[in-house]
Amino acid sequence: MADEVVRRAPSRPCPVCGKPAAAALRPFCSERCRQVDLGRWLAGDYAIPAGPDPDGGEPDQG
Numbered sequence: 001m002a003d004e005v006v007r008r009a010p011s012r013p014c015p016v017c018g019k020p021a022a023a024a025l026r027p028f029c030s031e032r033c034r035q036v037d038l039g040r041w042l043a044g045d046y047a048i049p050a051g052p053d054p055d056g057g058e059p060d061q062g
């Protein structure tokens with residue numbers, strides 16, 4: 001008997017752990033995963049395209 005039922009999640013899975021996202025916490029599955037993702041952002045884990053370098057400024061003298 002081959003009764004394989006593939007259930008598709010109604011929305012995208014949690015980007016942190018891949019579990020089905022919770023309706024109230026989309027796109028995350030839990031508050032914990034939400035914090036994890038937020039922490040990644042704050043840590044600079046995500047690359048931000050097109051952005052001026054705050055460290056490579058020209059000296060404004062005179």
Ligand SMILES: [Zn+2]
Nearest residue numbers: 014017029033
């Ligand atoms: Zn998750």
